[in-house]
Amino acid sequence: MEKLKILLADDQGLFAESLKTFLNNYAEDMIVAGIARNGKEAVSMAADLKPDIILMDIRMPEMDGVEAVRQIKPRFPDIRIIMLSTYKEDALVRSALLAGANGYLLKDISPTELIIAIRSLKSGVVQISPELAQNLVQARYNTRARKPLRISAQDSMAEGEKDTFEYLEELTNREREIFTLIATGYDNDQIAEKLNLAEQTVRNQVSTIYSKLGVKDRFEIIRLANRIS
Numbered sequence: 001m002e003k004l005k006i007l008l009a010d011d012q013g014l015f016a017e018s019l020k021t022f023l024n025n026y027a028e029d030m031i032v033a034g035i036a037r038n039g040k041e042a043v044s045m046a047a048d049l050k051p052d053i054i055l056m057d058i059r060m061p062e063m064d065g066v067e068a069v070r071q072i073k074p075r076f077p078d079i080r081i082i083m084l085s086t087y088k089e090d091a092l093v094r095s096a097l098l099a100g101a102n103g104y105l106l107k108d109i110s111p112t113e114l115i116i117a118i119r120s121l122k123s124g125v126v127q128i129s130p131e132l133a134q135n136l137v138q139a140r141y142n143t144r145a146r147k148p149l150r151i152s153a154q155d156s157m158a159e160g161e162k163d164t165f166e167y168l169e170e171l172t173n174r175e176r177e178i179f180t181l182i183a184t185g186y187d188n189d190q191i192a193e194k195l196n197l198a199e200q201t202v203r204n205q206v207s208t209i210y211s212k213l214g215v216k217d218r219f220e221i222i223r224l225a226n227r228i229s
């Protein structure tokens with residue numbers, strides 16, 4: 001079995017070494033290939049080691065985690081990066097996601113949950129702590145549900161993407177509910193259970209939301225949720 005190659009980027013040596021030991025000993029499908037002590041080292045080691053996944057701290061000396069993501073992602077788009085931090089500020093979470101991070105988890109996550117999150121990330125499931133996702137989405141949508149949803153050209157998620165998306169108010173109330181749940185990390189089964197709907201109904205509504213907003217997947221929904229201005 002080919003193991004997932006992981007790079008840790010964290011200036012807290014004890015934490016990084018402990019996490020390395022845990023993952024190497026208890027995650028049979030993972031191997032920690034190295035530890036970067038700051039953002040600059042993370043950029044350099046990403047080029048040298050070509051890891052599958054980077055667990056990246058936010059606050060580090062010389063170069064912070066967000067800037068490291070900005071430099072790594074354009075060069076190595078296949079590397080998936082999870083921010084692993086103690087910081088909960090909305091601005092930091094948004095900056096990391098907009099820079100290209102594939103997730104943002106808090107360091108108080110249990111080791112077992114972290115392993116599950118890493119494995120899910122390999123399958124393309126965006127990882128974000130529910131507490132953070134809820135704060136981000138609800139804070140913005142509770143006050144701006146009727147404001148046009150716009151994305152500037154410089155923030156475009158993909159080349160050729162439309163600069164202006166359909167208005168949120170074109171979504172029905174039910175579609176807005178589902179949109180918010182998607183953005184906070186719910187899958188179709190969870191949405192169906194929470195809203196007391198059939199799973200097929202949820203799938204149909206999700207397809208309609210994608211079509212109206214011009215997005216392709218849940219990752220773009222989460223990224224989009226943090227670009228509303």
